[in-house]
Amino acid sequence: xxxxxxxxxxxxxxxxxxxxxxxxxxxxxxxxxxxxxxxxxxxxxxxxxxxxxxxxxxxxxxxxxxxxxxxxxxxxxxxxxxxxxxxxxxxxxxxxxxxxxxxxxxxxxxxxxxxxxxxxxxxxxxxxxxxxxxxxxxxxxxxxxxxxxxxxxxxxxxxxxxxxxxxxxxxxxxxxxxxxxxxxxxxxxxxxxxxxxxxxxxxxxxxxxxxxxxxxxxxxxxxxxxxxxxxxxxxxxxxxxxxxxxxxxxxxxxxxxxxxxxxxxxxxxxxxxxxxxxxxxxxxxxxxxxxxxxxxxxxxxxxxxxxxxxxxxxxxxxxxxxxxxxxxxxxxxxxxxxxxxxxxxxxxxxxxxxxxxxxxxxxxxxxxxxxxxxxxxxxxxxxxxxxxxxxxxxxxxxxxxxxxxxxxxxxxxxxxxxxxxxxxxxxxxxxxxxxxxxxxxxxxxxxxxxxxxxxxxxxxxxxx
Amino acid sequence: xxxxxxxxxxxxxxxxxxxxxxxxxxxxxxxxxxxxxxxxxxxxxxxxxxxxxxxxxxxxxxxxxxxxxxxxxxxxxxxxxxxxxxxxxxxxxxxxxxxxxxxxxxxxxxxxxxxxxxxxxxxxxxxxxxxxxxxxxxxxxxxxxxxxxxxxxxxxxxxxxxxxxxxxxxxxxxxxxxxxxxxxxxxxxxxxxxxxxxxxxxxxxxxxxxxxxxxxxxxxxxxxxxxxxxxxxxxxxxxxxxxxxxxxxxxxxxxxxxxxxxxxxxxxxxxxxxxxxxxxxxxxxxxxxxxxxxxxxxxxxxxxxxxxxxxxxxxxxxxxxxxxxxxxxxxxxxxxxxxxxxxxxxxxxxxxxxxxxxxxxxxxxxxxxxxxxxxxxxxxxxxxxxxxxxxxxxxxxxxxxxxxxxxxxxxxxxxxxxxxxxxxxxxxxxxxxxxxxxxxxxxxxxxxxxxxxxxxxxxxxxxx
Numbered sequence: 001x002x003x004x005x006x007x008x009x010x011x012x013x014x015x016x017x018x019x020x021x022x023x024x025x026x027x028x029x030x031x032x033x034x035x036x037x038x039x040x041x042x043x044x045x046x047x048x049x050x051x052x053x054x055x056x057x058x059x060x061x062x063x064x065x066x067x068x069x070x071x072x073x074x075x076x077x078x079x080x081x082x083x084x085x086x087x088x089x090x091x092x093x094x095x096x097x098x099x100x101x102x103x104x105x106x107x108x109x110x111x112x113x114x115x116x117x118x119x120x121x122x123x124x125x126x127x128x129x130x131x132x133x134x135x136x137x138x139x140x141x142x143x144x145x146x147x148x149x150x151x152x153x154x155x156x157x158x159x160x161x162x163x164x165x166x167x168x169x170x171x172x173x174x175x176x177x178x179x180x181x182x183x184x185x186x187x188x189x190x191x192x193x194x195x196x197x198x199x200x201x202x203x204x205x206x207x208x209x210x211x212x213x214x215x216x217x218x219x220x221x222x223x224x225x226x227x228x229x230x231x232x233x234x235x236x237x238x239x240x241x242x243x244x245x246x247x248x249x250x251x252x253x254x255x256x257x258x259x260x261x262x263x264x265x266x267x268x269x270x271x272x273x274x275x276x277x278x279x280x281x282x283x284x285x286x287x288x289x290x291x292x293x294x295x296x297x298x299x300x301x302x303x304x305x306x307x308x309x310x311x312x313x314x315x316x317x318x319x320x321x322x323x324x325x326x327x328x329x330x331x332x333x334x335x336x337x338x339x340x341x342x343x344x345x346x347x348x349x350x351x352x353x354x355x356x357x358x359x360x361x362x363x364x365x366x367x368x369x370x371x372x373x374x375x376x377x378x379x380x381x382x383x384x385x386x387x388x389x390x391x392x393x394x395x396x397x398x399x400x401x402x403x404x405x406x407x408x409x410x411x412x413x414x415x416x417x418x419x420x421x422x423x424x425x426x427x428x429x430x431x432x433x434x435x436x437x438x439x440x441x442x443x444x445x446x447x448x449x450x451x452x453x454x455x456x457x458x459x460x461x462x463x464x
Numbered sequence: 465x466x467x468x469x470x471x472x473x474x475x476x477x478x479x480x481x482x483x484x485x486x487x488x489x490x491x492x493x494x495x496x497x498x499x500x501x502x503x504x505x506x507x508x509x510x511x512x513x514x515x516x517x518x519x520x521x522x523x524x525x526x527x528x529x530x531x532x533x534x535x536x537x538x539x540x541x542x543x544x545x546x547x548x549x550x551x552x553x554x555x556x557x558x559x560x561x562x563x564x565x566x567x568x569x570x571x572x573x574x575x576x577x578x579x580x581x582x583x584x585x586x587x588x589x590x591x592x593x594x595x596x597x598x599x600x601x602x603x604x605x606x607x608x609x610x611x612x613x614x615x616x617x618x619x620x621x622x623x624x625x626x627x628x629x630x631x632x633x634x635x636x637x638x639x640x641x642x643x644x645x646x647x648x649x650x651x652x653x654x655x656x657x658x659x660x661x662x663x664x665x666x667x668x669x670x671x672x673x674x675x676x677x678x679x680x681x682x683x684x685x686x687x688x689x690x691x692x693x694x695x696x697x698x699x700x701x702x703x704x705x706x707x708x709x710x711x712x713x714x715x716x717x718x719x720x721x722x723x724x725x726x727x728x729x730x731x732x733x734x735x736x737x738x739x740x741x742x743x744x745x746x747x748x749x750x751x752x753x754x755x756x757x758x759x760x761x762x763x764x765x766x767x768x769x770x771x772x773x774x775x776x777x778x779x780x781x782x783x784x785x786x787x788x789x790x791x792x793x794x795x796x797x798x799x800x801x802x803x804x805x806x807x808x809x810x811x812x813x814x815x816x817x818x819x820x821x822x823x824x825x826x827x828x829x830x831x832x833x834x835x836x837x838x839x840x841x842x843x844x845x846x847x848x849x850x851x852x853x854x855x856x857x858x859x860x861x862x863x864x865x866x867x868x869x870x871x872x873x874x875x876x877x878x879x880x881x882x883x884x885x886x887x888x889x890x891x892x893x894x895x896x897x898x899x900x901x902x903x904x905x906x907x908x909x910x911x912x913x914x915x916x917x918x919x920x921x922x923x924x925x926x927x928x
Contacts, residue, residue, distance in 0.1 A: 114893070207888055234896070432699065
C-alpha cells in the first residue's frame, strides 16, 4: 500500500484520505487495461507496427516540410477511420532547410568531420566561395569564454567542448544542464566576435554520430552554428590545449525560408457533455535526420494506441481524453504555444496533461510537475502499475509542451522510461525503428492507457 | 592449480609434468611484471598516452598513404631512441583511395544514406555523370541470391542484408561467419549481373555508423561495392520485402592507384646469441576512417610498451622477443605475407607468435591456435594471470598475421579481451581514442609483457 503522505523533498505532503482511496479503487480496472494491452492478440506489437508503417511512409518530418503535412493528414484520417472525433488547428511554423554542410580540419592535420547544422542556423554563403576558413578556439564553458575575452576569440570559430552535464545525474538532467551550449552558443559566442560556433554533441555515448537540435539567435550578429561529434570535439580540443593552431574550413548552405501553415491534430475521446480534459501530449514533427521514430513517432503511436485501447475496451471515462499531436515542437513548441494562446477555457478545465516525449523505452513509472499535492496524486496513480513494474514516481526537470500548460497552472505528468540510451539516438540519423523495441512500446501503451483512464475517471480533481 | 591435462573439445590432452612445472614456476616473476605494469608510476597510462600522441600526429594510416609511412618512421625512431635493435623490411602495398561517395534512395521515398566504399572497390565513374541509378534487389544470403537467379538481379544493385552471424556466438565468431558478404559480395553478385553491391555493416549495434573493410574481386566483372548502415539496410529491405520498387542513386569516385613501397617494423629484444623467437604481432596501418586507435594502434602501443617494460625491469629472456608492426594488414596481410616469404629460417625457430588485434579492451586471458598440446601450453601460461583476473583460455577462430605463421606450423596465441563493443567501432569513423580506456590498456600491457616473458624464457618449446 502506498503511503497517504508522499515524501517529496523537502517535506511530506498530505493527500486527502478520500482522494487516495478514490485513486486506489482503480486497481482492478488498471489491471484489466494492462492485461488487455499486453495479452490480447490484436494489441500485440500494434503500436510498433503502426509506427513502422508510418515512418516507412513519411520518414523524417521536419517543420515546414511536405512530409510533416502528409503525416498529419495520415494521422487525422487514421483517427477518423477509427471513429474518433478529430480536428486540426492551424499553426504557422518555421521552415529551415539544412542544405549541404561539410567541415574539414586543415591543420595540424587534415581530417574530414561530420556535422549537423543546428535548426535556424544561417549558412556560410556570405564568404568567398561559400566557404569560411578560420582558426578554432576551444572553450569548455561560457565562463571559460568570458575569461578568454574578445581579443582571443574575434574572427575565430568557437568550439564548445562542454561536457554532457554531470555524469552522476540522470540523462535528462544532464541534458537540461548543458543544452544551453547548443541553443545559445552562437548568440553568446558572437558577442565575443566569433565567426561561427561548433558545439560538441549532447550525448553520453557516441559512435561518431553528430546530434542536431534547435538554436536561437538573440540580439548579437547571426553566425553559423553546427554540432560536431563528441569524438571530433575531443580531437580538436586535444590539439588546441597543446597549443597547436587548429584551422577549420566550414561550408554550410542552410537557409531560413518563409513560415508555412501546419496543424496540431486533436483527437477527443470521452462523453460528449464532459468539459474537463486529460491531455495526452506528443509531437508529430521531428528533425530532418533519421526517421523521427523515437523522437517522437513513438510518443504519437503510443498515445494513439492507448486511447484506441480504452475505446475498444468500452471504457468511457468521466472526463474527455484529448490526444494532441503537436506540430513544430523541435523548433520551439510552435504548436504548443499556439494551443495555449487559443485554449484558455480548456486550460482552466484541464485535469492533467501527460507528456510522452522521453522516448518510448521500457516504462518505469510517471514523472510529475506541479504542486506537491499534484505530484502526490501522480505518485498514487503510478502505484497502480505494479503488474508491469512501473510504479516509479519522480520529479521532472522538463516536459515539452505540457511544460507550457504547466506554466498556465495545469498539473503535468509524463510517462517515465528507461532513458539510458535515449541520448544515444536523440536528434541523430540513428533515430530509426532500430532504436525501439516492440514489446517496450506495448508496455508504454499499457502505462499510458491505464494512467490516462485513472486521471480521466477518478472523481477528484488533481490539485493545482 | 590448473590441471595437468587440459580439456579441449573433443578430448583431454596431455602436457608433460616437467613442462607444466616449468611454466607454473613463473608465477612469482609474472606477478612482479603485473605489479610493475600496474603500480609503478612511470607506467601509469603510458600506452594510452603514447597512443594518443601517435594518433594525434598521424590520424588514420591507410595502406599507401604518407601518414602510414610517417607513422612507421616515427615508431622506428621511438624504438631506436629507447635503445632497441630495430630494422624495417620493405613491402609493396596497394594504394586504394576512397574519393567522394554518396548514396541516395530516390523511391519509394527520398533518403540520403551514409556509405563507406569497400577497400579496392572501383567507383561509378563509367556511368553518365559518374552516377549509377538502378533498382535495388535485397538478399539476406548468397543462397537467397542463387534462388532469385540472374533474371531478377541483372542490371540491379544487390543489397546484402545478411545478419551479423548468430547472436548466440561470440562477436569474433559472428564476424567470421558473415564477413564473406563484405569480402566477396561484389564478386558473387556480379556473376548474377548485379551492377553494384551494398552490404549491411558487420556489427551487432549501430548508431548509424557505416563499417568499411576489405573486399576482393574474383574473375567476374568488377562492380562498385560499399557498406551501408544497419539502419539503412533495414529500411531498404523493409520497402523491398513489401513489394515496393526501391530506386537508388550511387556515386563513388574510388580508385586503385599504383602499388607503393612500405615497410614492416621489426624490433628485437633478447640475448644477441639467441636464435629462437617469440613474436608479438600487431599491424600499424588502419583504414582511412577514424584514427585507427582500436584497430590497431592499441595493439602496436601495448606490444611496444610490453617489451619496453621487460627491458626496463631488466628481465632478459632466454629467447628473443620480436615485436613486429605490420604494414597493410587491412588490404590483406601484405606485410605478413612478405614476412612469411622472407623468413623461412625464423619461422622454423619460432616458439610462438602472439597476436594483438582483438582490440585493447579489458584482457580476459589468451586464445590459442595450434595443436592441442600447444593450446594446453597456452592455457597453463594464462593460468598465471590470476592477479589481473585474465586466466581465460579459448580457441581462436582467426588471428590476423599470426594466422599466416600458424599455417607454416608456428603455434599461435592472442591476447583475449572483452570484445563486447569491438564491432561497434571496427572499421568506422568511431575508431578513435574515445573507444579505449587508459586502465584497460595498462592491463593489456601487463598481460602481453607477462605472457611474452614466460613463452620467451621457459626452457620448454611450445609443442608444434
